[in-house]
Amino acid sequence: MSIAEPDSRQGAPAPKRRRFARLDRFSGNKFLIFGISVVALSIFLAAFGAAISPYDPIEATGDISVPPPPIVEWPRLFYLAVSGQLERPPHWFGTDQSGLDVFSRVISAPRADMSIALGGALISLFLGTFLGLIAGFYRNWATELMMRISDVLQAFPVFITAMILVALAGRETGNLVLALVLVYTPIFIRLTRSEVMGQSARGYVQAAWAVGNYGFKIAVKHVLPNSLVPSLVQLSVTVGFAIILTAGLSFVGAGVRPPTPEWGIMISIGAQQLILGEWWPSIFPGLAITVTVFGYAVVGHAIEQKFREA
Amino acid sequence: MSTAPILEAAGLSVSFRGKDGSETVAVDGFSLTIRPGEFVGIMGEPGCGKSTAAIALMGLVRPPGRISAGSVQFLGRELLTLADEEIAEIRGRDIGLIVQNPRTSLHPMLTVGNQISRVYRAHNKVSKKAAWQHAIDMLRMVGMNDPERRVKAHAHELSSGMTQRVLIAMAMSSKPKLLIADEPTSGLDVTIQAQFLDQMWETANHTGSAVLLVTQDLGIVANYCDRVLIMAEGRIIEEAPVWQFFEAPEQDYSRRILATQRQEGDGETIRQAHHGELEDAETIVRIAGLYKQFPIRGSDKKVHAVDDVSFDIRRGETVGLVGESGSGKTTVGRCLVRLEEPTAGEIHFHDAALGGIKRAAFVPYRKAIQIVFQDPFDSMNPRWTVEKVLTEPLDLHTDLNPELKRARVVELLEMTGLDAALRSSQPRQLSAGQQQRVVIARAIATDPEFIVLDEPTSALSPETRIEIIQLLMQLSRKLGFAYLFISHDLTTVKYICHRVIVMYLGQVVEVGDKDAVFAAPRHPYSKALLASHLFPDISDRRVDRAERVTLEGEIPSPVSLPKGCYLYGRCPSQKDACANMPQELRAMPDGREIRCWRVTEGDLEDAQS
Numbered sequence: 001m002s003i004a005e006p007d008s009r010q011g012a013p014a015p016k017r018r019r020f021a022r023l024d025r026f027s028g029n030k031f032l033i034f035g036i037s038v039v040a041l042s043i044f045l046a047a048f049g050a051a052i053s054p055y056d057p058i059e060a061t062g063d064i065s066v067p068p069p070p071i072v073e074w075p076r077l078f079y080l081a082v083s084g085q086l087e088r089p090p091h092w093f094g095t096d097q098s099g100l101d102v103f104s105r106v107i108s109a110p111r112a113d114m115s116i117a118l119g120g121a122l123i124s125l126f127l128g129t130f131l132g133l134i135a136g137f138y139r140n141w142a143t144e145l146m147m148r149i150s151d152v153l154q155a156f157p158v159f160i161t162a163m164i165l166v167a168l169a170g171r172e173t174g175n176l177v178l179a180l181v182l183v184y185t186p187i188f189i190r191l192t193r194s195e196v197m198g199q200s201a202r203g204y205v206q207a208a209w210a211v212g213n214y215g216f217k218i219a220v221k222h223v224l225p226n227s228l229v230p231s232l233v234q235l236s237v238t239v240g241f242a243i244i245l246t247a248g249l250s251f252v253g254a255g256v257r258p259p260t261p262e263w264g265i266m267i268s269i270g271a272q273q274l275i276l277g278e279w280w281p282s283i284f285p286g287l288a289i290t291v292t293v294f295g296y297a298v299v300g301h302a303i304e305q306k307f308r309e310a
Numbered sequence: 311m312s313t314a315p316i317l318e319a320a321g322l323s324v325s326f327r328g329k330d331g332s333e334t335v336a337v338d339g340f341s342l343t344i345r346p347g348e349f350v351g352i353m354g355e356p357g358c359g360k361s362t363a364a365i366a367l368m369g370l371v372r373p374p375g376r377i378s379a380g381s382v383q384f385l386g387r388e389l390l391t392l393a394d395e396e397i398a399e400i401r402g403r404d405i406g407l408i409v410q411n412p413r414t415s416l417h418p419m420l421t422v423g424n425q426i427s428r429v430y431r432a433h434n435k436v437s438k439k440a441a442w443q444h445a446i447d448m449l450r451m452v453g454m455n456d457p458e459r460r461v462k463a464h465a466h467e468l469s470s471g472m473t474q475r476v477l478i479a480m481a482m483s484s485k486p487k488l489l490i491a492d493e494p495t496s497g498l499d500v501t502i503q504a505q506f507l508d509q510m511w512e513t514a515n516h517t518g519s520a521v522l523l524v525t526q527d528l529g530i531v532a533n534y535c536d537r538v539l540i541m542a543e544g545r546i547i548e549e550a551p552v553w554q555f556f557e558a559p560e561q562d563y564s565r566r567i568l569a570t571q572r573q574e575g576d577g578e579t580i581r582q583a584h585h586g587e588l589e590d591a592e593t594i595v596r597i598a599g600l601y602k603q604f605p606i607r608g609s610d611k612k613v614h615a616v617d618d619v620s621f622d623i624r625r626g627e628t629v630g631l632v633g634e635s636g637s638g639k640t641t642v643g644r645c646l647v648r649l650e651e652p653t654a655g656e657i658h659f660h661d662a663a664l665g666g667i668k669r670a671a672f673v674p675y676r677k678a679i680q681i682v683f684q685d686p687f688d689s690m691n692p693r694w695t696v697e698k699v700l701t702e703p704l705d706l707h708t709d710l711n712p713e714l715k716r717a718r719v720v721e722l723l724e725m726t727g728l729d730a731a732l733r734s735s736q737p738r739q740l741s742a743g744q745q746q747r748v749v750i751a752r753a754i755a756t757d758p759e760f761i762v763l764d765e766p767t768s769a770l771s772p773e774t775r776i777e778i779i780q781l782l783m784q785l786s787r788k789l790g791f792a793y794l795f796i797s798h799d800l801t802t803v804k805y806i807c808h809r810v811i812v813m814y815l816g817q818v819v820e821v822g823d824k825d826a827v828f829a830a831p832r833h834p835y836s837k838a839l840l841a842s843h844l845f846p847d848i849s850d851r852r853v854d855r856a857e858r859v860t861l862e863g864e865i866p867s868p869v870s871l872p873k874g875c876y877l878y879g880r881c882p883s884q885k886d887a888c889a890n891m892p893q894e895l896r897a898m899p900d901g902r903e904i905r906c907w908r909v910t911e912g913d914l915e916d917a918q919s
Binding site (some may be wrong): 202203204206207208209211212213214215222225226260 | 647648649669670673676677680681683684685688689690691692693702703706707749752
């Protein structure tokens, strides 16, 4: 460290450390493009998924438990569907035991899943960053009390807390978001607080006082912009976990009400059919969750890389 | 003394292979002969290959480097072709190595006695018990007090000075013929540094071993070395006996580093021209009875950082505040600019009493009272541009329109010798010297009257240091700033200050005119501090002095302060009465102030003359 630092200060291009060359390649452009695409697609489907789905996601078709067409057939089916030679669109992912089109439900589900997960995570980010900034900048009994409360909140298992809250307050979307906020805000408080405390000891914050700034203005103007990176990285991870939590709550029946298209409900319903060999109603929503969570994680990793250099 | 060389290196080259297969030559044709009893210094800028060359003499190179050519004869044996086991036997037994960072060189989980005796047993067939006893003896030899207790300590229980002594004890445990020391005293306080180098010099002289010292400090070279090698870009560009090097350096480069480190040039004339004007200058800053205590968490004890400090500063004056780390000098500076709340005491700025006022009420005075920090990069918001950094004080204290602010930023950059084009750069794109210039520009943006300079040059290279000092002096002369120059670098203090304040353990022990204090320090601590400081001057080498004034041991903890004189226990001229007699700072007839009853009552002066 003592050797590397003067170099970078002289403004010479410091040699980039390549200790984990493999990991670097892993986080390279291809993965980043994948991650960004997933994030973009998830938001797009949250807005327009229901509108572009080939079938109504909550209305049964006549076909019950139809398996998806074999994958080699898909190009031909796609061509036929686009050229209007089919009288009904194909059931790409098959149908479930009630005759609902799985594909339509998978692409309509982000409306519920993403709005709850993104909403919960973003509100947690803003609230947690703000409270963490206060807690890290002013250290007195009031902020200590706040930290102890957030410790207590964090001490409960995430899933149990959310279940209890939803059970008490009702299975409304707003309550689900509130549950996520209660569960995830303490993480952002703690992250921001420790970063703010570290940054406050830095010379530039001392210099900000010496130049003539005063009070909380220093926290907002100098400390906050330099304390955001850990929270931004955590945001994308949190969105991933929030998706899993939302789906998980629905899976156990404490989340979104059926028949609203939602990945957790789909897995829950589809899982009962697995024993009959009907894998498609549950596997496709499961894959959707996996890909989405992974995509957000990749973007989070990229944010971290980007801002570490700066 | 035999004159057969201990070590003879010829044409030693070290190269590093890059990822793309290219070879970088770090050391090129290094040749050196060391004879018994010699103290040889290697100097050069950072990155010139001096450390690499020194450890390559032991056949060691950090990967991915390799020794590409040359030979090293050690007592007549060729080292570089020896098998690994054979050369390992020589390292540690016949060649000792002391590296730069003592803290990270010790194993954190083993006692120091264990580590010293392991090294000793690796080369000598002795019992564990005998090796343990040897470790105690070695610790005693390197001046560690209470070695029986310290031998059982772990690295984290020791101060950095003691850790460094453990390393030297380890390196010398087998009485090596050659000791290679790579900047062994960087980061140590001057009194500890002097103790340590004295120890090495004694050992080399008495046992006929030799020392090879890698350093950037001309003071160390001037005071201890017999011979000096100057390296640049991997080559030796000059090799000369130390007196010849200082009297008549051959190379331009050598002349330049000599000039910068000796701080020649127009320094004296600046000072003299300045001096006369100050006689009737008004006092602008006056502090009286300043205390600062830091409570220790989870205990009712306190760290007494500043303990009854009083002094004043006149318009345009530069006052040096010197002392070792832990003396409280930085805390005094921080209290003056209200980055710390003083526990008690008065701070006057002109007629305004600022000691007790609220932090918010201090804000308007920040226009006139500024500070420059030690680490320039750290003291700027890393995400801001230079322009934004320099505009901030203007936004806070002036109501100039954006046009005028931009003009002022350009003017500030010009005043501090920077190109106006740099204003859109970010701090990390600037060199350390440029960064410090920006920080200075920020400090002078609102035309302050008084600036605290908190070790403004200690993070800079020797050449940049002198440029910054010259800039500060030039600004003060032109704009009439008063400075409180906080530093442990006495060479610079001697060069720029009008008056000097010496602090020890939170107290002022001596105040006086710079020339008077440097010519004849009177407080025992000031004497030891000045005697320990290694001025780059070969006319008064520390090793040639009949009596080397040192302090015993280390600075006591500021948590439980001594009852009487704070220097009791370390002072070379203490009397029993000092143990229980708190000392007061008394003014002397000649205008100096001294905190020692033996001096103020004429007792000590009599004893010596």
